[in-house]
Amino acid sequence: MKLSVVFDACVPAGDDDFMLVIVLVARGHSAWSHRVVTHRERWRPIGPPNHQPHRDALRTSHCHFDRFDLFDAPLEHGGKGSGYVLTVAKLRIKGFPLGAWQTNSWLLWIDDEPNRPGWIIDTGDDPTPLLAAIAAHRITVQAILFTHAHLDHIMGLEAVVASVGECPRYAHPLEHEWFGDPQLNLSAFAGVPLVSVRAPTHALHEGDVLTLGLTRWRVAHTPGHSPGSVSFICDAAGIAISGDTLFAGSIGRSDFANGDAETLLDSIRRQLLVLPDGCVVHPGHGPSTTIGRERLTNPWLTQ
Numbered sequence: 300m301k302l303s304v305v306f307d308a309c310v311p312a313g314d315d316d317f318m319l320v321i322v323l324v325a326r327g328h329s330a331w332s333h334r335v336v337t338h339r340e341r342w343r344p345i346g347p348p349n350h351q352p353h354r355d356a357l358r359t360s361h362c363h364f365d366r367f368d369l370f371d372a373p374l375e376h377g378g379k380g381s382g383y384v385l386t387v388a389k390l391r392i393k394g395f396p397l398g399a400w401q402t403n404s405w406l407l408w409i410d411d412e413p414n415r416p417g418w419i420i421d422t423g424d425d426p427t428p429l430l431a432a433i434a435a436h437r438i439t440v441q442a443i444l445f446t447h448a449h450l451d452h453i454m455g456l457e458a459v460v461a462s463v464g465e466c467p468r469y470a471h472p473l474e475h476e477w478f479g480d481p482q483l484n485l486s487a488f489a490g491v492p493l494v495s496v497r498a499p500t501h502a503l504h505e506g507d508v509l510t511l512g513l514t515r516w517r518v519a520h521t522p523g524h525s526p527g528s529v530s531f532i533c534d535a536a537g538i539a540i541s542g543d544t545l546f547a548g549s550i551g552r553s554d555f556a557n558g559d560a561e562t563l564l565d566s567i568r569r570q571l572l573v574l575p576d577g578c579v580v581h582p583g584h585g586p587s588t589t590i591g592r593e594r595l596t597n598p599w600l601t602q
Contacts, residue, residue: 389410394406397422397424406433408436409514418441419443420540440463446544448474467500468498471528479496503529514536515534517531519539522562524553524555524558532578537575537578540580540581544563547580568600577589
Protein backbone atom coordinates (compact mmCIF):
# COMPACT_ATOMS: atom_id res chain seq x y z
CA MET A 300 0.00 0.00 0.00
CA LYS A 301 1.27 3.47 -0.86
CA LEU A 302 1.19 6.15 1.80
CA SER A 303 1.61 9.90 1.48
CA VAL A 304 3.51 11.91 4.04
CA VAL A 305 1.97 15.36 3.89
CA PHE A 306 3.76 18.41 5.23
CA ASP A 307 1.31 21.05 6.30
CA ALA A 308 0.90 23.86 8.78
CA CYS A 309 -1.79 26.02 10.26
CA VAL A 310 -2.52 29.57 11.29
CA PRO A 311 -4.11 29.55 14.76
CA ALA A 312 -6.14 32.35 16.27
CA GLY A 313 -2.97 34.38 16.71
CA ASP A 314 -0.36 34.86 14.04
CA ASP A 315 2.64 33.58 15.93
CA ASP A 316 2.28 29.78 16.23
CA PHE A 317 2.45 27.22 13.46
CA MET A 318 2.56 23.46 13.63
CA LEU A 319 4.34 21.49 10.96
CA VAL A 320 2.93 17.97 10.97
CA ILE A 321 3.30 14.76 9.03
CA VAL A 322 0.04 13.13 8.05
CA LEU A 323 0.17 9.54 6.88
CA VAL A 324 -2.87 8.62 4.82
CA ALA A 325 -3.75 5.78 2.52
CA ARG A 326 -3.52 6.99 -1.05
CA GLY A 327 -6.93 7.73 -2.48
CA HIS A 328 -8.00 9.50 0.70
CA SER A 329 -7.00 12.85 -0.75
CA ALA A 330 -9.18 14.84 1.63
CA TRP A 331 -6.50 14.41 4.26
CA SER A 332 -3.92 16.20 2.14
CA HIS A 333 -5.56 19.54 2.86
CA ARG A 334 -6.49 19.00 6.49
CA VAL A 335 -5.17 21.91 8.56
CA VAL A 336 -4.93 21.51 12.30
CA THR A 337 -3.89 23.65 15.22
CA HIS A 338 -0.97 22.57 17.33
CA ARG A 339 -3.21 22.68 20.38
CA GLU A 340 -5.29 19.73 19.16
CA ARG A 341 -4.54 16.35 20.70
CA TRP A 342 -4.14 13.81 17.92
CA ARG A 343 -4.77 10.12 18.07
CA PRO A 344 -4.53 7.48 15.32
CA ILE A 345 -7.35 7.89 12.85
CA GLY A 346 -9.07 4.74 11.67
CA PRO A 347 -11.02 1.78 12.98
CA PRO A 348 -10.71 0.93 16.71
CA ASN A 349 -8.82 -2.29 15.99
CA HIS A 350 -6.14 -0.52 13.94
CA GLN A 351 -2.67 -1.83 14.67
CA PRO A 352 0.61 0.02 14.12
CA HIS A 353 2.95 -0.74 11.23
CA ARG A 354 4.98 -3.87 11.76
CA ASP A 355 7.80 -2.93 9.41
CA ALA A 356 9.86 0.23 9.05
CA LEU A 357 8.80 2.67 6.36
CA ARG A 358 11.03 2.87 3.32
CA THR A 359 11.30 6.05 1.26
CA SER A 360 10.71 5.38 -2.43
CA HIS A 361 10.01 8.77 -3.95
CA CYS A 362 9.98 12.47 -3.17
CA HIS A 363 7.65 14.87 -4.96
CA PHE A 364 7.86 18.68 -4.86
CA ASP A 365 9.20 18.72 -1.28
CA ARG A 366 5.62 18.23 -0.12
CA PHE A 367 4.95 14.51 -0.43
CA ASP A 368 7.24 11.62 0.44
CA LEU A 369 5.89 8.27 -0.73
CA PHE A 370 6.58 5.11 1.23
CA ASP A 371 5.88 1.40 0.84
CA ALA A 372 4.63 -0.19 4.03
CA PRO A 373 2.10 -2.83 5.11
CA LEU A 374 -0.95 -1.64 7.00
CA GLU A 375 -2.85 -3.67 9.60
CA HIS A 376 -6.29 -2.23 9.07
CA GLY A 377 -8.24 -4.97 7.34
CA GLY A 378 -8.52 -3.04 4.10
CA LYS A 379 -10.05 0.03 5.67
CA GLY A 380 -8.57 3.48 5.12
CA SER A 381 -6.71 4.94 8.04
CA GLY A 382 -4.13 7.55 8.89
CA TYR A 383 -1.79 8.96 11.48
CA VAL A 384 -0.96 12.54 12.35
CA LEU A 385 2.54 12.75 13.78
CA THR A 386 3.97 15.97 15.16
CA VAL A 387 7.41 16.60 13.70
CA ALA A 388 8.10 20.29 14.24
CA LYS A 389 6.47 23.17 16.06
CA LEU A 390 7.34 26.33 14.15
CA ARG A 391 6.72 29.48 16.13
CA ILE A 392 6.76 33.00 14.71
CA LYS A 393 6.47 36.09 16.87
CA GLY A 394 6.66 39.71 15.78
CA PHE A 395 8.12 42.61 17.78
CA PRO A 396 7.29 46.17 16.63
CA LEU A 397 10.48 47.96 17.65
CA GLY A 398 11.52 51.58 18.05
CA ALA A 399 10.06 54.85 16.83
CA TRP A 400 9.26 53.37 13.40
CA GLN A 401 7.57 50.29 14.94
CA THR A 402 9.57 48.07 12.60
CA ASN A 403 8.54 44.44 12.86
CA SER A 404 11.37 42.19 13.92
CA TRP A 405 10.35 38.56 13.38
CA LEU A 406 11.57 35.79 15.65
CA LEU A 407 11.21 32.26 14.26
CA TRP A 408 12.09 29.10 16.13
CA ILE A 409 11.40 25.38 16.32
CA ASP A 410 9.93 24.90 19.76
CA ASP A 411 10.17 21.13 20.10
CA GLU A 412 13.86 20.65 19.27
CA PRO A 413 16.24 20.47 22.26
CA ASN A 414 18.25 23.58 21.43
CA ARG A 415 15.26 25.49 19.99
CA PRO A 416 17.02 26.72 16.83
CA GLY A 417 15.83 30.11 15.66
CA TRP A 418 16.24 33.03 13.29
CA ILE A 419 15.85 36.76 13.68
CA ILE A 420 14.52 38.54 10.59
CA ASP A 421 15.39 42.26 10.80
CA THR A 422 16.74 43.63 14.07
CA GLY A 423 14.78 46.90 14.20
CA ASP A 424 15.62 49.53 16.80
CA ASP A 425 15.84 48.98 20.56
CA PRO A 426 15.52 45.19 20.43
CA THR A 427 15.01 44.78 24.19
CA PRO A 428 11.64 42.93 23.88
CA LEU A 429 13.09 40.68 21.18
CA LEU A 430 16.10 39.78 23.31
CA ALA A 431 13.89 39.12 26.33
CA ALA A 432 11.84 36.64 24.31
CA ILE A 433 14.97 34.87 23.07
CA ALA A 434 16.13 34.43 26.65
CA ALA A 435 12.70 33.44 27.96
CA HIS A 436 12.23 30.73 25.33
CA ARG A 437 15.88 29.64 25.48
CA ILE A 438 16.27 30.02 21.73
CA THR A 439 19.57 29.35 19.99
CA VAL A 440 19.84 32.01 17.30
CA GLN A 441 21.35 30.31 14.27
CA ALA A 442 21.18 33.26 11.86
CA ILE A 443 20.08 36.86 11.45
CA LEU A 444 18.35 37.61 8.15
CA PHE A 445 17.54 41.01 6.67
CA THR A 446 14.76 41.86 4.25
CA HIS A 447 16.67 45.05 3.36
CA ALA A 448 19.13 47.52 4.88
CA HIS A 449 17.24 50.73 5.66
CA LEU A 450 18.18 52.10 9.07
CA ASP A 451 15.02 51.03 10.89
CA HIS A 452 15.63 47.39 9.95
CA ILE A 453 19.32 47.21 10.91
CA MET A 454 20.02 49.67 13.74
CA GLY A 455 19.51 47.12 16.53
CA LEU A 456 22.06 44.71 15.08
CA GLU A 457 24.93 45.54 17.41
CA ALA A 458 22.78 45.10 20.51
CA VAL A 459 21.48 41.77 19.18
CA VAL A 460 24.96 40.41 18.46
CA ALA A 461 26.16 41.57 21.88
CA SER A 462 23.38 39.51 23.44
CA VAL A 463 23.19 36.36 21.29
CA GLY A 464 26.78 36.22 20.06
CA GLU A 465 28.26 36.06 16.59
CA CYS A 466 26.20 34.13 14.04
CA PRO A 467 25.72 34.18 10.25
CA ARG A 468 24.09 37.37 8.94
CA TYR A 469 22.31 37.31 5.59
CA ALA A 470 21.34 40.13 3.21
CA HIS A 471 21.18 40.71 -0.52
CA PRO A 472 24.63 41.67 -1.87
CA LEU A 473 23.26 44.87 -3.43
CA GLU A 474 22.90 46.25 0.10
CA HIS A 475 25.86 44.83 2.01
CA GLU A 476 27.57 48.23 1.78
CA TRP A 477 24.52 49.94 3.25
CA PHE A 478 25.09 48.51 6.72
CA GLY A 479 28.10 50.77 7.22
CA ASP A 480 27.02 53.76 5.11
CA PRO A 481 24.63 56.28 6.77
CA GLN A 482 23.71 57.84 3.44
CA LEU A 483 22.75 54.56 1.83
CA ASN A 484 20.83 53.29 4.86
CA LEU A 485 19.19 56.75 5.13
CA SER A 486 20.17 57.45 8.74
CA ALA A 487 22.06 60.55 7.50
CA PHE A 488 18.69 62.09 6.57
CA ALA A 489 16.53 60.87 9.46
CA GLY A 490 17.57 63.18 12.29
CA VAL A 491 18.95 60.31 14.36
CA PRO A 492 22.51 59.25 15.26
CA LEU A 493 24.26 57.91 12.19
CA VAL A 494 23.83 54.18 11.80
CA SER A 495 26.89 52.09 10.95
CA VAL A 496 26.77 48.43 11.95
CA ARG A 497 28.73 45.31 11.08
CA ALA A 498 28.33 43.96 7.56
CA PRO A 499 26.50 40.76 6.63
CA THR A 500 28.55 37.58 6.40
CA HIS A 501 26.46 35.84 3.72
CA ALA A 502 24.65 36.87 0.55
CA LEU A 503 21.03 36.14 -0.32
CA HIS A 504 20.08 35.51 -3.94
CA GLU A 505 16.85 34.80 -5.79
CA GLY A 506 15.93 31.14 -5.37
CA ASP A 507 18.21 30.40 -2.43
CA VAL A 508 16.71 27.94 0.06
CA LEU A 509 17.42 28.21 3.79
CA THR A 510 16.40 25.61 6.36
CA LEU A 511 15.25 26.07 9.93
CA GLY A 512 14.65 22.69 11.49
CA LEU A 513 12.45 20.82 9.00
CA THR A 514 11.11 24.01 7.44
CA ARG A 515 12.43 25.27 4.11
CA TRP A 516 12.40 28.96 3.21
CA ARG A 517 13.11 30.24 -0.27
CA VAL A 518 14.45 33.69 -0.98
CA ALA A 519 12.45 35.85 -3.40
CA HIS A 520 14.17 38.98 -4.66
CA THR A 521 11.52 41.72 -4.40
CA PRO A 522 13.19 45.05 -5.33
CA GLY A 523 11.42 48.38 -5.62
CA HIS A 524 11.35 49.67 -2.07
CA SER A 525 15.11 49.17 -2.22
CA PRO A 526 17.24 47.36 -4.80
CA GLY A 527 18.16 44.49 -2.47
CA SER A 528 14.80 43.89 -0.83
CA VAL A 529 13.94 40.21 -0.39
CA SER A 530 11.02 38.21 0.94
CA PHE A 531 11.30 34.88 2.75
CA ILE A 532 8.68 32.30 1.75
CA CYS A 533 7.87 28.94 3.32
CA ASP A 534 5.58 27.37 0.73
CA ALA A 535 4.77 24.28 2.79
CA ALA A 536 3.56 26.37 5.73
CA GLY A 537 1.98 29.13 3.62
CA ILE A 538 3.99 32.00 5.10
CA ALA A 539 5.72 34.98 3.49
CA ILE A 540 7.82 37.52 5.39
CA SER A 541 7.74 40.49 3.04
CA GLY A 542 9.76 43.28 4.66
CA ASP A 543 8.66 46.67 3.31
CA THR A 544 7.46 45.30 -0.03
CA LEU A 545 3.84 44.49 0.85
CA PHE A 546 1.79 45.66 3.83
CA ALA A 547 -1.78 45.08 4.98
CA GLY A 548 -3.70 47.48 2.76
CA SER A 549 -0.62 49.19 1.37
CA ILE A 550 2.77 48.74 -0.27
CA GLY A 551 6.27 49.95 0.52
CA ARG A 552 7.46 53.44 -0.26
CA SER A 553 9.35 53.83 -3.51
CA ASP A 554 10.26 57.53 -3.25
CA PHE A 555 13.51 56.97 -1.38
CA ALA A 556 16.82 57.07 -3.22
CA ASN A 557 17.26 53.80 -5.13
CA GLY A 558 13.53 53.05 -4.97
CA ASP A 559 11.31 52.54 -8.01
CA ALA A 560 7.51 52.32 -8.09
CA GLU A 561 7.18 50.21 -11.24
CA THR A 562 9.78 47.76 -10.01
CA LEU A 563 8.01 47.49 -6.66
CA LEU A 564 4.63 46.70 -8.22
CA ASP A 565 6.25 44.20 -10.57
CA SER A 566 7.91 42.47 -7.61
CA ILE A 567 4.61 42.20 -5.75
CA ARG A 568 2.71 40.82 -8.74
CA ARG A 569 5.46 38.46 -9.89
CA GLN A 570 6.68 37.13 -6.54
CA LEU A 571 3.88 37.55 -3.98
CA LEU A 572 0.50 37.64 -5.69
CA VAL A 573 1.26 34.29 -7.31
CA LEU A 574 1.15 32.72 -3.84
CA PRO A 575 -2.07 31.03 -2.63
CA ASP A 576 -4.81 33.24 -1.19
CA GLY A 577 -4.37 31.66 2.24
CA CYS A 578 -0.68 32.48 2.44
CA VAL A 579 -0.03 34.59 5.55
CA VAL A 580 2.06 37.71 4.97
CA HIS A 581 4.15 39.06 7.84
CA PRO A 582 5.25 42.57 6.78
CA GLY A 583 7.95 44.96 7.97
CA HIS A 584 5.41 47.29 9.58
CA GLY A 585 1.84 46.91 10.75
CA PRO A 586 -0.38 43.84 11.14
CA SER A 587 -0.13 40.58 9.28
CA THR A 588 -2.44 39.85 6.38
CA THR A 589 -3.04 37.26 3.66
CA ILE A 590 -2.36 37.24 -0.04
CA GLY A 591 -6.07 36.76 -0.78
CA ARG A 592 -7.05 39.78 1.30
CA GLU A 593 -4.48 41.98 -0.42
CA ARG A 594 -5.40 40.70 -3.85
CA LEU A 595 -9.01 41.74 -3.29
CA THR A 596 -8.79 44.87 -1.15
CA ASN A 597 -5.35 46.50 -1.40
CA PRO A 598 -6.01 49.77 -3.28
CA TRP A 599 -2.51 49.79 -4.77
CA LEU A 600 -3.10 46.40 -6.34
CA THR A 601 -6.73 46.67 -7.47
CA GLN A 602 -6.42 49.78 -9.65
